Amino acid sequence: xxxxxxxxxxxxxxxxxxxxxxxxxxxxxxxxxxxxxxxxxxxxxxxxxxxxxxxxxxxxxxxxxxxxxxxxxxxxxxxxxxxxxxxxxxxxxxxxxxxxxxxxxxxxxxxxxxxxxxxxxxxxxxxxxxxxxxxxxxxxxxxxxxxxxxxxxxxxxxxxxxxxxxxxxxxxxxxxxxxxxxxxxxxxxxxxxxxxxxxxxxxxxxxxxxxxxxxxxxxxxxxxxxxxxxxxxxxxxxxxxxxxxxxxxxxxxxxxxxxxxxxxxxxxxxxxxxxxxxxxxxxxxxxxxxxxxxxxxxxxxxxxxxxxxxxxxxxxxxxxxxxxxxxxxxxxxxxxxxxxxxxxxxxxxxxxxxxxxxxxxxxxxxxxxxxxxxxxxxxxxxxxxxxxxxxxxxxxxxxxxxxx
Amino acid sequence: xxxxxxxxxxxxxxxxxxxxxxxxxxxxxxxxxxxxxxxxxxxxxxxxxxxxxxxxxxxxxxxxxxxxxxxxxxxxxxxxxxxxxxxxxxxxxxxxxxxxxxxxxxxxxxxxxxxxxxxxxxxxxxxxxxxxxxxxxxxxxxxxxxxxxxxxxxxxxxxxxxxxxxxxxxxxxxxxxxxxxxxxxxxxxxxxxxxxxxxxxxxxxxxxxxxxxxxxxxxxxxxxxxxxxxxxxxxxxxxxxxxxxxxxxxxxxxxxxxxxxxxxxxxxxxxxxxxxxxxxxxxxxxxxxxxxxxxxxxxxxxxxxxxxxxxxxxxxxxxxxxxxxxxxxxxxxxxxxxxxxxxxxxxxxxxxxxxxxxxxxxxxxxxxxxxxxxxxxxxxxxxxxxxxxxxxxxxxxxxxxxxxxxxxxxxxxxxxxxxxxxxxxxx
Numbered sequence: 001x002x003x004x005x006x007x008x009x010x011x012x013x014x015x016x017x018x019x020x021x022x023x024x025x026x027x028x029x030x031x032x033x034x035x036x037x038x039x040x041x042x043x044x045x046x047x048x049x050x051x052x053x054x055x056x057x058x059x060x061x062x063x064x065x066x067x068x069x070x071x072x073x074x075x076x077x078x079x080x081x082x083x084x085x086x087x088x089x090x091x092x093x094x095x096x097x098x099x100x101x102x103x104x105x106x107x108x109x110x111x112x113x114x115x116x117x118x119x120x121x122x123x124x125x126x127x128x129x130x131x132x133x134x135x136x137x138x139x140x141x142x143x144x145x146x147x148x149x150x151x152x153x154x155x156x157x158x159x160x161x162x163x164x165x166x167x168x169x170x171x172x173x174x175x176x177x178x179x180x181x182x183x184x185x186x187x188x189x190x191x192x193x194x195x196x197x198x199x200x201x202x203x204x205x206x207x208x209x210x211x212x213x214x215x216x217x218x219x220x221x222x223x224x225x226x227x228x229x230x231x232x233x234x235x236x237x238x239x240x241x242x243x244x245x246x247x248x249x250x251x252x253x254x255x256x257x258x259x260x261x262x263x264x265x266x267x268x269x270x271x272x273x274x275x276x277x278x279x280x281x282x283x284x285x286x287x288x289x290x291x292x293x294x295x296x297x298x299x300x301x302x303x304x305x306x307x308x309x310x311x312x313x314x315x316x317x318x319x320x321x322x323x324x325x326x327x328x329x330x331x332x333x334x335x336x337x338x339x340x341x342x343x344x345x346x347x348x349x350x351x352x353x354x355x356x357x358x359x360x361x362x363x364x365x366x367x368x369x370x371x372x373x374x375x376x377x378x379x380x381x382x383x384x385x386x387x388x389x390x391x392x393x394x395x396x397x398x399x400x401x402x403x404x
Numbered sequence: 405x406x407x408x409x410x411x412x413x414x415x416x417x418x419x420x421x422x423x424x425x426x427x428x429x430x431x432x433x434x435x436x437x438x439x440x441x442x443x444x445x446x447x448x449x450x451x452x453x454x455x456x457x458x459x460x461x462x463x464x465x466x467x468x469x470x471x472x473x474x475x476x477x478x479x480x481x482x483x484x485x486x487x488x489x490x491x492x493x494x495x496x497x498x499x500x501x502x503x504x505x506x507x508x509x510x511x512x513x514x515x516x517x518x519x520x521x522x523x524x525x526x527x528x529x530x531x532x533x534x535x536x537x538x539x540x541x542x543x544x545x546x547x548x549x550x551x552x553x554x555x556x557x558x559x560x561x562x563x564x565x566x567x568x569x570x571x572x573x574x575x576x577x578x579x580x581x582x583x584x585x586x587x588x589x590x591x592x593x594x595x596x597x598x599x600x601x602x603x604x605x606x607x608x609x610x611x612x613x614x615x616x617x618x619x620x621x622x623x624x625x626x627x628x629x630x631x632x633x634x635x636x637x638x639x640x641x642x643x644x645x646x647x648x649x650x651x652x653x654x655x656x657x658x659x660x661x662x663x664x665x666x667x668x669x670x671x672x673x674x675x676x677x678x679x680x681x682x683x684x685x686x687x688x689x690x691x692x693x694x695x696x697x698x699x700x701x702x703x704x705x706x707x708x709x710x711x712x713x714x715x716x717x718x719x720x721x722x723x724x725x726x727x728x729x730x731x732x733x734x735x736x737x738x739x740x741x742x743x744x745x746x747x748x749x750x751x752x753x754x755x756x757x758x759x760x761x762x763x764x765x766x767x768x769x770x771x772x773x774x775x776x777x778x779x780x781x782x783x784x785x786x787x788x789x790x791x792x793x794x795x796x797x798x799x800x801x802x803x804x805x806x807x808x809x810x811x812x813x814x815x816x817x818x819x820x821x822x823x824x825x826x827x828x829x830x831x
Contacts, residue, residue, distance in 0.1 A: 006607035031603050051651070052635035064634030115778075134776070139750040142730045145671035147648060147656060148737035154745040156658070156669070161575070161582040165658040166667055166739050168648050169588060170572035176628035177588075180595045181431075185775040187602040188435040192410025192780065194609060200410075203776035208756055211745065212774035214427050214594075215560070215587045217463075219478045221742035222769045226462035228742045232584050242561065243570060243580035250580040252565035254558070315556045322546075322562035324571045324580050327636040327643060330626060335553040341623050342633075354637040359624040360600045361548070363616040365607050 003365040005032025010190065013096040014038065014073065015080075015089075017045045019172050020130050020206060021102030022069040023179035024186070028098070029072035030358070030367050036092065036383055037070060037374060041077040041404055044376045045070075054350065060376065061349035067373045068355055071345065075374025076383045077404045080111050084403045089113065090121050091388055098186055102130040105140050115201040125199040126189045130182045134205030144207075146172045153210035154218045158228040162235055177213075178206030240266065240298060243324055248306045254320035260284065265319040269310075270301040347372040380404055407780045409436025414605065416512040417442060418487065419494075419527070421449050423560065423587065424544050424621055425516035426483045427594035432512075432601065433486030434773050434785070440510075440798055441487045441789060442503065444494065445820035448791060451480040465766055474791050474823060475764035481788040482770055485760065489789025490798045491820050492813075494525050499818040503527070504535045505803050511608075512601055516544045516593075519554040529616040538614040540604040544597050548620030558622075560587025567625035572632060576647035592628055593621030654702040657710050658739065659717040661725060667739040668722040670713065670729065675699060680732040685716050762787035792821030 010033040014025040022037075022045070029035040039045050047069065048060035060066075079085040090113075093099060099118065101108055108114055108129070115127050129135055132144035139152075147168045150156045160167030182204040189200035211218065220226035229235070233242045239262075241255025267275045275281050275297075280290040287294050302310060307323035314321035325333070331342055331354065343357040350372075358367035384390045384404070398404045414437040418429040426441070426449065433439040443449055452474035453463065461467040463478040470476050493499040507513060513532055515522060522528050522543065529541040543549055546558025546566065564570045564586050573583050600617045608614055626633065632643040648657045648669070656671045672678050675698055682691035690712050695701045702709055717725050722738035729736035738744070745751060746769070758772040773782055799805045799819070813819045 003611075003613075006603045009610070010606070027599060052631060052638055052641070054638045056639070064638055065631045068630040068634050133750065134754055137750045137754045143733055143735040144737065145650075145653065145656070145673070145735045147650075147658075147669045147671055148735045151658070151667075151669040151737035151739040152748075154740045154742050157667075157739050157741050159584045159586070161584075164575065164582070165648070165660070167573065167575065167583060167658070168669075169586065170569045170645070171629055171632060173569065173588060173592075173628045176630075177592060177595065180592070180599060180628075181774055184431065184595060184599040184602055185435070185777070187599065187606060188410040189777060189780075191414075191602065191605060191609070192408075192436075195410075195413065196407065198407075198779060200780060201778040203778060204774075205754070208754070208771075209774045211751065211756060212771040213588075213591050214423055214430075214479075214483050215591060216771075217479070217482075218742045218745050219482050219768065219770055220462045221746055223465050223478045224462045224467045226742065230584050232582060234582075242585045243565070243583065245581060250565075250570075252562050252570055252580075252585075254561040255585075311556075315553075318557050320546075320557045320559050320562045322556075322558060322566040324565040325568050326571050327568055327629075327632045328640075330568050331633065331636055335547060335551040336623070336626075339548060339551045339620070339623070341620075341626070342637075353634070356627050356630050356633050357623075359596050359627040360620075361618040362600070362604065363618075364613065365611075365615070 005368060006362060006365040007032035010034065010098065011096045012036070012098045012100065013092050014100050016100050016102045016130070018047045018102070019065070019069065019175035020179040020182070021100055022047070023176050024128070024130060024183040025073065025100050026069050026071060027180060027183045028186070032365070035073040036379070037073040037075045038078045038089070039075060039376060041079050041377070041402065044077070059349070067347060067350055067353070070373035071355070072370050073374055074379035074383060075377060076380050077377040079403050080113070082401070082403050084398070084401065086112055088388070088403065090118070093118050093121050093125060095387060096122070097124070097126060097190060099125060099127045100130070100182070100186065101128070105129070105131055105135045119199060123199055124193060124197065126186060126193060126202070127199070128182050128186045128202040128204060130178060130204045130206065132205065133207050135203045146175055149174060149207045149210060152207055153213070153216060154228065155210055155213065155216045158230055160230050161232060162230040166230065174206060174210055178204065178209045181209045244299065244302050246302050246305060246307050246310055250324040251302065251307055251310050251321050252324055262319060265317040266298070268317045269313050269319055270298060272297065343369065345369055345372050349375065377404070409780055409783065410777070411435040411437035414438065414512065415510040416440070416514055417506055417510045418514045420514055420516040422451055422516075423483055423590035424593040424597065425514055426451070427591065428544070428597035428601070429487060429514055430483055430485065431594065431598040439487040440506065440802070441484060441489050443489065443491045443791065445491045445792070445817060445824040446493065448474055448823055449480060449484070451477060451483055452791065453477040453479060465768070470764070472764050472790075478765070478768070481762060481765060484788040486785045487789055488794040488798055489792060490795050491792035493818045494527065496816070496818050498813065498816070500526055502799065502803065502805070502813065504532070506798070507532050507539060508536050509802070510536070510539070511605065512540045512542065514542050514597065514601065518545050518557050519547070519549050533614070538608060538612065540601060540608060540614050540617070542597055542601055542617040542619060544593055544619035544621060546621055548623065549618040560590040561585045563589035563593070563621045563625060567622040568629055568632065569625060572629060572643065572645045574645045574647070576645055576649065578644060589621050589625040592625045593619065596621070596624035649706065652699065654699050654706060655709050655713060657713070659710070659714045661717050661722040662720060666722050668717055668725040669737045669739060670725070671735040673735070677734050678702070681729065681734055684728050684732055688716070758785070760785065760787055764790055790821075791823060792819065795819050795821055
């Protein structure tokens with residue numbers, strides 16, 4: 001890498017845990033920021049106890065989620081429930097451009113580490129608080145898992161089979177999404193500070209990022225009293241839309257978009273271009289009237305071909321269709337391999353493993369792995385001694401007092 | 405008096421369609437950037453929609469497309485407020501020249517063409533860097549700019565499949581067909597685009613150098629299911645969907661409530677929470693059953709557990725269940741409809757929804773900004789541009805064309821404020 005990374009020089013104090021906060025700071029770290037991750041002495045980030053683990057054997061230094069979310073960060077331990085710990089923390093704030101936290105909203109104020117206090121310590125500080133419901137409001141202190149927020153956003157009601165209960169999205173995708181939105185808002189605030197010299201406080205509610213998700217279309221209620229429905233191929237038959245079974249799995253067909261303009265491509269893809277002239281199928285209404293025959297043609301062709309064959313045929317006619325990939329198919333895929341999307345990272349305890357890599361590629365100064373995820377307290381000496389000027393003896397004392 | 409928003413000195417030129425590009429432009433506009441959306445007289449952003457699409461007209465006010473439906477579509481408006489809108493035909497040399505004059509005085513170019521199209525139009529990174537060597541040029545598409553699938557077309561639903569997200573979303577029976585489509589990868593791509601541009605702007609501020617950014621929305625999205633990838637690379641285990649369940653949280657699910665199609669989600673993450681949950685249900689005998697006392701037992705007997713919980717929830721409204729459980733510190737969330745969201749007390753008190761006027765669509769209430777910048781505040785947003793609405797303003801005030809030059813472009817159909825094709829994209 002000839003250029004320094006894009007965010008080199010940006011100093012981030014990271015007291016986040018689990019997924020949303022750490023993903024926010026991971027993005028900053030992976031593109032060059034110097035991120036110091038603060039963990040509880042002894043226990044560390046709670047996500048260290050979450051799998052996957054190699055061989056399903058729990059080990060706080062080998063959690064796949066922790067290893068992935070905390071690349072490029074230096075790790076220290078600090079007990080914020082002690083007065084000395086809070087003073088040390090403020091010293092670190094003084095040296096930082098950015099502070100990110102994702103505790104429940106009561107926590108930072110109860111520790112005496114609210115923004116108004118920290119602003120006095122460092123007037124240029126950009127502080128980002130990520131939470132489920134935001135720092136204010138009737139739900140502020142409510143408990144939430146990923147599924148809880150998805151439900152309250154209005155999006156879940158519209159997801160799944162119309163004849164069954166609503167369904168959540170994959171894994172923890174909105175924890176990641178909330179973290180990513182926090183990350184971009186934080187960077188913007190840093191940009192703003194370059195002009196004004198002022199710091200900023202960012203209140204990020206993960207629920208609000210889902211509410212504001214354009215796919216959510218809550219606005220249809222305001223526009224036309226449409227409360228939303230769960231759509232799938234069953235109740236929206238006119239344009240093949242969604243997942244369809246094939247010989248060896250499923251493909252996803254993008255139905256909406258160019259609508260009628262795509263129907264000729266569909267007929268060509270299934271080897272029957274002449275159907276464009278067929279009165280049974282040549283207009284939307286006639287297709288609705290003959291929907292069973294139309295579906296029979298489509299489904300039988302799909303069932304006769306593999307995902308890859310369909311993907312290739314679709315490409316020939318420029319019709320958006322893609323295979324439904326499993327994680328194995330992602331890792332082994334020639335396209336992502338040629339792009340070097342997956343990368344191998346070595347970790348002193350977990351060893352060499354393959355990780356997802358750069359979410360985007362810059363032509364210069366881009367993504368790079370400088371160090372793997374930190375072991376608990378790995379950089380205590382580097383940070384407390386070299387950065388803050390404490391001696392090795394001081395560290396011993398601090399450890400004996402349970403401060404670090 | 406509002407302070408200036410952070411990106412007030414940044415000008416973005418957006419030549420993008422639908423969501424992945426335009427929502428990135430929206431996020432940047434919400435941060436104060438001057439975003440100029442460039443459509444074409446003969447090709448509008450596809451989200452401006454057709455007058456009467458096959459799936460119904462919910463996205464139009466009162467379901468009425470109206471005389472100028474392209475200015476009244478909520479799907480377009482919610483992805484494009486805060487921007488200036490021009491319509492210039494880049495395929496005509498004079499149009500391309502005007503466009504390049506705009507690029508010369510801009511900071512960012514944001515696009516979501518499939519690989520190869522920008523080159524054909526004469527607006528590749530190389531072409532634009534010639535005009536403005538410091539330009540930050542972002543190109544986003546499903547598969548990215550290089551690799552065997554780079555030229556393959558894709559949109560949100562197909563990226564959803566190609567990124568592994570769709571494969572992790574079914575009822576736990578491996579049947580992908582029963583789930584709704586999702587274009588969540590568009591949102592992930594949009595946020596990633598905005599983040600990338602901000603990182604590039606930060607870099608350019610330090611060094612004076614622009615750059616080219618290649619975004620594959622699939623790659624940006626795989627990054628959001630990292631734990632599943634790690635499970636494969638660590639254990640060669642191919643993770644499948646667990647439906648509404650989770651690996652070590654039990655019970656977790658979506659349960660029926662009083663009324664039609666009414667539901668609540670419940671997530672119990674410890675044995676202590678299980679005890680409190682049992683108390684809320686007035687400790688029915690089955691809740692004290694040995695099989696359910698610890699999480700391993702609950703996981704093993706999950707089907708029966710879900711059935712029993714459902715029998716309890718079905719006697720209550722979704723709000724009651726949520727209230728009772730949250731009082732005991734248990735994560736319960738009512739499954740809200742669009743209508744419920746508009747009347748939700750928390751959302752109201754947060755002031756999250758924003759009422760805005762848009763000349764052709766009228767007054768409506770929309771989701772607001774998805775972050776709070778507390779010090780700088782949140783000035784009211786500009787409405788989404790009507791088609792070609794700011795042709796005159798951008799061409800004369802920003803680019804510096806004379807009124808004669810602008811008239812000539814109009815006469816030749818190189819710019820327009822009405823679509824120059826009689827019929828719209830979709831029937």
